[in-house]
Amino acid sequence: MSHVNLVTGGAGFIGSHLCEALLARGEQVLCLDNFFTGRKQNIAHLLGSPQFELVRHDVTNPIMLEVDRIYNFACPASPVHYQFNPVKTIKTSVMGALNMLGLAKRVKARVLQASTSEVYGDPTVHPQVESYWGNVNPIGIRSCYDEGKRVAEALFFDYHRQNGVDIRVIRIFNTYGPRMLVNDGRVVSNFVVQALRNHPITIYGDGSQTRSFCYVSDLVDGIIRMMDCQDFTGPVNLGNPGEFTIKELAETVAEMTDSKSVIEYKPLPENDPTRRRPDITLARERLGWQPTIPLREGLKETIAYFRNVLAQG
DSSP: OOOEEEEETTTSHHHHHHHHHHHHTTOEEEEEEOOSSOOGGGTGGGTTOTTEEEEEOOTTSOOOOOOSEEEEOOSOOSHHHHTTSHHHHHHHHHHHHHHHHHHHHHHTOEEEEEEEGGGGBSOSSSSBOTTOOOBOOTTSTTHHHHHHHHHHHHHHHHHHHHHOOOEEEEEEOOEEOTTOOTTOOOHHHHHHHHHHTTOOEEEESSSOOEEEOEEHHHHHHHHHHHHHOSSOOOOEEESOOOEEEHHHHHHHHHHHTTOOOOEEEEOOOTTOOSOOOBOOHHHHHHHOOOOOOOHHHHHHHHHHHHHHHHHTO
8 A cells, every 4th residue: 555655854864765765665755855954966866756746845834734654854963964053953853743743643644753862862871772761961062953852752752642643753873875965074974075085084082982883775674664563653773783983984984995094083072972872672573673784885885975976076
């Protein structure tokens, strides 16, 4: 059975890959984006499809649409972008969640919230399990994003308990792949762009902090499985449990790009998590999901994408 899917933030990095995967399943897709960090180029190749529609809209304003399923991905997701206008970031998470939940309630749609591993803050529990409440600074420079997403989760569960809205909540860990922004400020895109330009690769801190990197196609597979899953609200962690130090990532990227870059160390930003790795036991049990693409394979695709983008100037 084909559904009418609304993807907010659908022209963004993850959103555009999600739109593509839904179309490949023969579904109808309404892509909604205000193009703050989303880009037309990300979905240009989909515009010819009769199953695909693009709407320029900001989720902080209500919208009336007839849809069966809503994927709420609208929100800048890297510190460079979400700290550019922190008030707008928190409004996007909170008002966006309210507006999409209101829409879901009216049209009886199933609605999925893209939450984040940032709800765990700088975790004192490792690896992070869904039952962990997190260690977040509510007034720090990252709180516009962290707390915005925490409020969105609270709203989703309140709408579910109070109004019976059919919700799904996923917590996304570091994801990488083609269509990340060059000026994203996220570690994979930073390192790849710096290496390709033979600029110094900047590591904040001593490089011993760890991250887990999930390739975008693996993530999208998990997202769709979650939406298809019956009677499971989540929250569920979606990420790659393979843990790498930032220094290892820098060295791998430099080697894979044949870069002349040297590694430069700078001070660690405020409230930057030191360790981050998902426990994906729940995703394995409930969704039959786990990542399949190894870091080097995913990096190969990502490097090829950025090489092409930089060549175009």
